[in-house]
Amino acid sequence: MKGLRKAISLIVAAGLLSSTAQxxxxxxxxxxxYLADMSGTYRDLSGPGGLEALKMAVEDFGGQxxxxxxxxxxxxxxNKPDVxxxxxxxxxxxxxxxxxxxxxxxxxxxxxxxxxxxxxxxxLISGSASSSLTNEHCSPNHMHWVYDTYALSxxxxxxxxxEGGKDWFILAADYAFGHSLEADITKVVETGGGKVVxxxxxxxxxxxxxxxxxQAQGSGAEVVALANAGADMVNALQTASxxxxxxxxxxxxxxxxxxxxxxxxxxxVTQGLMLTTGWYWDMNDETRxxxxxxxxxxxRMPSMTHAGVYSSTIHYLNAVKETDSxxxxxxxxxxxxxxxxxxxxxxxxxxxxGRMVHDMYLAQVKTPxxxxxxxxxxxxxxxxxxxxxxxxxxxxxxxxxxx
Amino acid sequence: xxxxxxxxxxxxxxxxxxxLINGAFYALLSLGLAIxxxxxxxxxxxxxxxxxxxxxxxxxxxxxxxxxxxFALFLAPLTVGLVGMAIEKYLLRRITGEDHLYGLLLxxxxxxxxxxxxxxxxxxxxxxxxxxxxxxxxxxxxFMFLPKxxxxxxxxxLIVCFVTxxxxxxxxxxxxxxxxxxxxKLMQAFGINVPLLVTLTYGxxxxxxxxxxxxxxxIYPVSPGMGANLLIVVFxxxxxxxxxxxxxxxxxxxxxxLIEGLxxxxxxxxxxxxxxxxxxxxxxxxxAGLFGKET
Numbered sequence: 216m217k218g219l220r221k222a223i224s225l226i227v228a229a230g231l232l233s234s235t236a237q238x239x240x241x242x243x244x245x246x247x248x249y250l251a252d253m254s255g256t257y258r259d260l261s262g263p264g265g266l267e268a269l270k271m272a273v274e275d276f277g278g279q280x281x282x283x284x285x286x287x288x289x290x291x292x293x294n295k296p297d298v299x300x301x302x303x304x305x306x307x308x309x310x311x312x313x314x315x316x317x318x319x320x321x322x323x324x325x326x327x328x329x330x331x332x333x334x335x336x337x338x339l340i341s342g343s344a345s346s347s348l349t350n351e352h353c354s355p356n357h358m359h360w361v362y363d364t365y366a367l368s369x370x371x372x373x374x375x376x377x378e379g380g381k382d383w384f385i386l387a388a389d390y391a392f393g394h395s396l397e398a399d400i401t402k403v404v405e406t407g408g409g410k411v412v413x414x415x416x417x418x419x420x421x422x423x424x425x426x427x428x429x430q431a432q433g434s435g436a437e438v439v440a441l442a443n444a445g446a447d448m449v450n451a452l453q454t455a456s457x458x459x460x461x462x463x464x465x466x467x468x469x470x471x472x473x474x475x476x477x478x479x480x481x482x483x484v485t486q487g488l489m490l491t492t493g494w495y496w497d498m499n500d501e502t503r504x505x506x507x508x509x510x511x512x513x514x515r516m517p518s519m520t521h522a523g524v525y526s527s528t529i530h531y532l533n534a535v536k537e538t539d540s541x542x543x544x545x546x547x548x549x550x551x552x553x554x555x556x557x558x559x560x561x562x563x564x565x566x567x568x569g570r571m572v573h574d575m576y577l578a579q580v581k582t583p584x585x586x587x588x589x590x591x592x593x594x595x596x597x598x599x600x601x602x603x604x605x606x607x608x609x610x611x612x613x614x615x616x617x618x
Numbered sequence: 619x620x621x622x623x624x625x626x627x628x629x630x631x632x633x634x635x636x637x638l639i640n641g642a643f644y645a646l647l648s649l650g651l652a653i654x655x656x657x658x659x660x661x662x663x664x665x666x667x668x669x670x671x672x673x674x675x676x677x678x679x680x681x682x683x684x685x686x687x688x689f690a691l692f693l694a695p696l697t698v699g700l701v702g703m704a705i706e707k708y709l710l711r712r713i714t715g716e717d718h719l720y721g722l723l724l725x726x727x728x729x730x731x732x733x734x735x736x737x738x739x740x741x742x743x744x745x746x747x748x749x750x751x752x753x754x755x756x757x758x759x760x761f762m763f764l765p766k767x768x769x770x771x772x773x774x775x776l777i778v779c780f781v782t783x784x785x786x787x788x789x790x791x792x793x794x795x796x797x798x799x800x801x802x803k804l805m806q807a808f809g810i811n812v813p814l815l816v817t818l819t820y821g822x823x824x825x826x827x828x829x830x831x832x833x834x835x836x837i838y839p840v841s842p843g844m845g846a847n848l849l850i851v852v853f854x855x856x857x858x859x860x861x862x863x864x865x866x867x868x869x870x871x872x873x874x875x876l877i878e879g880l881x882x883x884x885x886x887x888x889x890x891x892x893x894x895x896x897x898x899x900x901x902x903x904x905x906a907g908l909f910g911k912e913t
Contacts, residue, residue, distance in 0.1 A: 254734070256843075258742045389887050418890035422838070422847055425636045426882035426889075429762060433629050446742075449839050453746065457765045457837060459756065479839065481746050515741075 240541045241311060245285045247273070247528070248306045250299055250327065251317035251342060253291035256420075256445045259475040260518050261319045261342040267513050268521045269316055272528035280536045288312060292323045299323035300330055307334045313541045314339060314531060316524055321345040321392055325352060332356045337543045339531060341523035344444065344471055345392060346399070346606060349570040353613035356543060358550070358569045361523035362493040364392070366575050366604045368399040368442075368470050370491030374577050374596075375438055375468045376407040384436035385414040386427050386451060388443035393419065396442040396470055412436050420447055424454040432460060444471040449480055456484045474518040477580055477592050488580040494519040494559055495576060495593050501558040516590040526559035527571075564601070568613040575604040625883055628761035633879045635759075639768050641875020642775035643830055645868045647848065648855040649779055650826035652867035653786070655856070657799050657819045660710060661718060663726035665852070666845025667733055668824045671698045672831025673840045674736065677747050687750040687836070694832045695825035702824025706817045729846070736842035744841025753836075771833050778829060779868045782822075786864055795819065799862075854897045860910020870908060 249269050251261040266289050273285045288306055292299035300323075306312035307330065315331060318324045319342030328348070331338045338357035340348060346365035348357070383404050387393040393416065401411050413434035415427050428451065431439045439460065441448050448469060455467055472490040496506035496516050505525070509517045534549035535541055555563030555571065563573035578593040586592060608616055623630075647669060654662045675694040679685035685693060705728065713720040749767060756765040786792035794815060798805045802812050831845075838844060851874075859870030874893050881892040888895075900908060 254737055254742075256742060258737065415886050417886055418888075420847065421890065422851075423636075423640050425639070425768070426633055426879060427886065429629070429632050429636065430883070432763070433626075433632075446839065446841065446843070453837070453839065457749075457756075457767065459763055459765075463763075475741075479741075479745055479841075481748075483748070484746060 239539065240281070240283045240535070241313070243283050245280055245283055245532070245535060245541055246306075246310060246312040246314075247285065247287050248303065248310075248312040248315045249287060249289040249317045249524075250292050250302060250315055250323075251289075252294050252319050253289075255294050257294065257319045257342065259479075260445075260473045260520050261317055261524075264509075264513050264515065264517065264521050265317050265341065265524045268509065268517065268525040269528055271508065271512070272525045272532065275529065276532050280532055281539055285532070289317075292320070294320040294323060296320075296322045296326035300326040303327045303330050307331075307336055313337065313543070316341065316528055318342055319520075321348070324348065324357075328352070328354055328357045335543050337531070337547060339524075339527040341520045341527060345395060347395065349566075349568045349611075349613060350606065351612045353568045353611075353615055355547065355569075355615060358527070358547075358565060358571060360527045360571045361519050362491075362575070363570070363605070364396050364399055364471070365606045366493070366599075367491045368396055369403055370575050370577055370599045370604060371468050371470060371489055372400050372403040372440065373407060374491075375466065375489055376404065376409050378466075380438035380466050380468075381409045382412045382436045382438070383409055384431045384434045384439045385411060386424075386431060386439065386441050386443065387414060387416050388419045388447055389416040390419045392444070393442050400440050400442060400470065417443070417447070419443070420445075421450070424451045425458065427451070428454045428458050428460060431455075432458065432463065432465070436465065438466045438468055440468045440470060442470050445476070448472065449476050452480060452488070453484050461487070473520070474516065474590075474592060478515075478590065482581060482583045482586055482592070485580045486582045489596075490578055490580070490593075491599065492519055492576050492578050492593070493573070494522045495578065495595060496522075497591065497593070498576075498595060505558045510590075522559045526555065526557050529557060530555055530565075562601075566608065567615050568608065568611055569615075570605060572601040572605045574601050575599040623884070630880075630883065632759075632762035633883045634876060635762065635764065636768075637876040637879020637882075638872060639772050639875070640878060641872035642772045643834065643848070643871075644852055644855050644874055645779050645871025646775050646826055646830040646833075647852040648859065648867040648871045649782060649864065650823040650830075651852060651856050652859070652862055652864055653782070653826075654820055654823040656862035656864070657795060658706075658710065658721075658816055659718065660721035660725065660820075662820075662823065663722055663849070664705070664729045664732070665725075665823070665827050666847075666849030667729040668698055668702060668827035668845070669831045669834070669848065670733065670736065670842060670845035671701065672828025673747075673835045673838075673844060674740075674831075675828065676832045676835045677745060677840045680747070687832075690835075691829070691832050695828040698828030698831075699821040699825035703817050703821035705824075706820035710820065711813070711816075729849075733842045733846060740842060742841060742843060744839040744844070747835040747840055749836045767836060771837075775830070775833065778826070782826070783864050783868060851893055854893045858893075858897050858900045858907055860907025863907065863909040863911075866907060866909025 249266050253262050290302045314337040316339045318340040321343045324343045332354040340359045341361050344364050346363035349359045387397040469490050477485050534546045538545050538549050551565045560573035565571045577596045672694045675697050676690040753767040806812050855870050855874050859866030882889045
């Protein structure tokens with residue numbers, strides 16, 4: 216009898232334990248994996264700087280949530296989908312990592328998202344541009360935080376159209392990202408009463424853009440849109456400046472422009488360029504305070520993706536704290552329920568499709584005379600309200616949204 | 619306006635001129651590779667890194683020492699040439715006579731290390747180098763706006779290429795060099811210091827790469843990856859021209875620039891591939907390259 220009672224109580228106890236385990240924090244640790252390009256093309260907009268932003272978030276939490284330690288893993292994905300996927304697979308299988316942050320090259324992110332969805336973990340995407348991540352490729356496991364191609368092309372193209380640029384020439388990178396950007400721009404231009412008079416798709420990556428710039432000059436377009444990113448965009452802009460593209464009356468519109476790009480090209484080349492950004496360090500006291508802390512650690516000012524890594528991690532950790540759980544769906548529900556109010560976004564909202572919608576900003580690069588310091592680079596022209604900036608749910612093809 | 623193959627003649631002329639400018643870079647870089655391969659039989663994968671070093675020396679000497687562009691045109695090749703000589707003397711010399719693969723791996727490893735160090739210090743975005751005042755602006759050629767700097771690139775690159783060719787093919791020093799390539803042991807027996815000749819040759823090849831780097835600094839972003847991107851194309855150019863052929867490297871460099879320029883007008887998607895396509899064709903028809911000697 217005694218043995219039986221003991222057995223029953225053990226079973227009951229085990230049952231209790233397992234039921235609390237679901238609402239508790241597995242392994243008594245919150246494990247965060249930071250996966251990004253640490254050495255290649257996208258290093259400066261994510262890379263070691265993003266890892267530092269993640270560490271800042273963890274430190275601001277005192278290194279623990281409800282007495283449970285926060286542990287960080289990090290790896291370089293080399294912008295290769297297989298490398299990224301293998302790393303994440305290993306993190307989840309062997310280290311039981313709860314959430315993946317960073318995440319830059321769209322191709323890598325797509326591969327990682329599949330694993331994260333299979334294993335029911337979470338991914339907080341700060342670096343990727345493609346708007347398809349929360350459209351046809353959405354999942355209940357990843358969230359897209361900072362910006363996307365829809366918001367950028369929409370913001371910039373519309374603003375330039377309103378200023379009277381009707382005839383467009385599009386210079387696009389010849390791969391999935393460039394094509395989708397080209398389609399997004401074309402749509403905005405045509406619905407806004409403009410016309411795409413010419414376009415050229417350049418190989419990715421390209422070393423020399425003079426030929427394409429000459430074609431753009433010959434097209435007679437009023438606006439030349441750059442549907443590329445990183446080194447290609449930098450290169451195209453520099454070439455355009457040498458060939459006197461803007462002096463001959465044509466306007467340049469960069470679609471995916473980061474602070475580090477403008478910084479590296481210098482204001483002589485980039486002045487007057489219109490762009491859309493999700494965040495800028497010099498907007499208010501809160502952003503400046505955070506940016507200065509970051510600057511002290513990294514030696515550069517943060518780009519919007521760095522700020523996004525910090526913001527998304529803080530929001531995640533807050534949800535873990537309140538639910539006292541690291542179960543992905545419990546945390547996600549809490550993250551969706553709570554508005555995002557921090558130095559990155561005001562009244563930001565995480566939608567059911569994984570898109571974090573927040574105000575975007577139309578900015579213009581300052582002239583050398585306007586700029587007062589090394590990182591004083593943007594003028595914020597106006598705010599693009601969150602509901603206009605992102606693709607409305609009514610147009611969504613996401614499987615989680617019933618349309 | 620005259621139309622040729624559906625493209626206005628003026629546009630075509632502009633593109634050909636641009637192609638020639640890119641070709642000038644290819645010619646400078648492949649010339650260095652060809653010289654090094656000719657004498658050392660080393661497939662120099664560090665060439666892209668040396669080109670990048672040239673651009674960085676230009677940039678950093680301006681930022682920290684206030685050295686202007688014109689002085690950098692000499693300073694950068696000199697500095698990088700010395701680095702090259704050190705590489706030859708202390709590293710490459712140790713594997714003389716080994717299989718090609720050793721030289722290839724050694725220089726490739728070196729390139730990775732040098733580029734990795736620069737990424738660590740300067741990031742990947744790189745910086746821009748201000749255009750020298752004398753070369754700002756441009757000429758209106760009627761069919762296109764030609765920035766002065768691009769005109770300068772083509773003129774200076776052609777002069778350097780020609781001088782190099784002349785030195786190797788028409789002077790006594792060049793004849794030693796060529797003889798050293800054919801039979802180093804015999805040359806040594808004649809009392810010529812072949813090891814020194816080899817060191818100087820590698821140094822000169824490195825200096826040529828650095829010179830191209832200085833020319834590139836004001837028009838392309840100066841970044842650690844700038845050489846790696848270009849190197850593969852330049853290797854294709856050397857293969858098309860014929861490994862080790864001096865004139866072959868120069869002419870093929872310019873020719874490939876032109877072909878690439880035309881591709882950018884008619885089918886831009888293939889612009890990065892067209893040189894490799896030519897390479898495959900040449901290898902099929904003339905395995906030794908357009909200017910190479912069949913052995």
